[in-house]
Amino acid sequence: MATPQVTIIESMNAALAGDFDAVILIGDANAEIPEPFSGAIERAGQVDKRVGKQPLLLTTDVAGGRLIFAPTGPLLRDFDDVRSFTDAAHAAAAIARDAGALKPVLIPFGIPDDVRYTQAASACFFGFCQALHEPLEGREARGEDVLEPIKEVGLVATDVSAKWLQATEAGRRVARDLAGTEPERMAPKKFAEYCKQAFANTDVKVTVIDDTQQLEHEYPLLYAVGRASVQVERHRPCVIRLEYYGDHAEQTLFMAGKGIVYDTGGADLKVGGHMAGMSRDKGGAAAVAGFVKSVAEMKPQHLNVVAEIGAVRNSIGAEAFVADDIIVSHSGKRVRIGNTDAEGRLVLADLLSHLRTRQEQHDYPNPVFYSVATLTGHAALAKGPYSALVPNGPAKLTKVAERLFEVGEQFGDMSEISWSRREDYDIIRSRTSADDVLSSNNGSSATTKRGHQFPMAFLTIAGGLQDHGSDSAKPLPYVHVDIAGSGVEGGDWQHGKPTAAPVLCFSATYLHK
Structure with a gap:
């Protein structure tokens, strides 16, 4: 590598x-x-x-x-x-x-x-x-x-700095490899194995959770997405945890990466040729792993990074989850499934909930939460080749997204900011006493108003971050990053080369001096 x-x-x-x-x-x-x-x-x-x-x-x-x-x-x-x-x-x-x-x-x-x-x-x-x-x-x-x-x-x-250039490019290379590789070569456990090799002999601790019973109990939304894949051993899901701790950490980054190694759409099957390129639906997880690789190379003492990657295949079959299912998330929220092709947010919600729990238990300094994902066609439609940043209230107050935006402008890994609004929460509100939140509507995100903004509202609720808003005792800044438009060159998800966005932006923001 x-x-x-x-x-x-x-x-x-x-x-x-x-x-x-x-x-x-x-x-x-x-x-x-x-x-x-x-x-x-x-x-x-x-x-x-x-x-x-x-x-x-x-x-x-x-x-x-x-x-x-x-x-x-x-x-x-x-x-x-x-x-x-x-x-x-x-x-x-x-x-x-x-x-x-x-x-x-x-x-x-x-x-x-x-x-x-x-x-x-x-x-x-x-x-x-x-x-x-x-x-x-x-x-x-x-x-x-x-x-x-x-x-x-x-x-x-x-x-x-040659060291910073080299470290950042090493991370971008990891991200391109993980995002661009076909679904069998980069099936969940092979994704994990690549990470083990990438972080061998570094200060990054790699933990792989692949026991299906543990996943079903601790990551219930993630497991539901991968349930139809469990019968095929090589397709079974896993969670990859990456941890780096600086000796004099002043800030802690919690990062959740969507690693859908292949997205058929599940029971809401992708048709009309739209399944091609869906081996790249792991671009968010790839970017998270890539940034952690840059961290491993730079060895910053001022920073902690704790990342969780959900490597899952959204397969079809008799065991597939379906729209109308109600699944209790790790955070305890009853999630009604609106569309099985909106699977990435389910994976991210459990990952965010675990990361939130870790922060509540350890009280790490100056925490900031990120989710990174190739999440919606709407982001590509609305933002073109730019990453979409959707900050919550505490992130807005501390200008986390603005900092990413400004740094990205200087280095060429660019983004645009989308603000979270009350309409986003209305889309995913509960309609009955049977559930707490709706995962999505049942239409295409590209034709849904605010199609890339409202998933952040879902992630906030299903991930348990709604209790850490600006009006809470312990606000937690959180930015959802949708790279569906920026993740590959030319927007060609089947043949385009992965761009490694937003590894450069994160590295320039947190590692560059």
């Missing part, structure tokens, strides 16, 4: 004196081109009108003769952002690999003196690595060295 080793170089001259075999020059073609590249770019532009408009491989007399000029396009329009550098580096990476480069150096230039571009150099590195990542199954079948030949990369930058 190696990532390209990055070397930070503080000047372009030092980079050109190194043993790099390709230069990737990234910036606005209308800015001043740095020497000694301006002449080669000008000559190439005289015979190829594509120069300065798209990334191209040019010949030069430095760095193995390879110069890849990757223009960002304009940078100072109102709607421009740091992803211009990410995208340019992403496009250039494939050219460098295909050209046979093994040790390129990234040289961003002409970075505007604008708050939007303070992390432009880091954005180049992450875009470069995103492009080079190949699927786990492909690496296992064809060889990692064959598919990912670039093992080292230089980056010309100042005030950038």
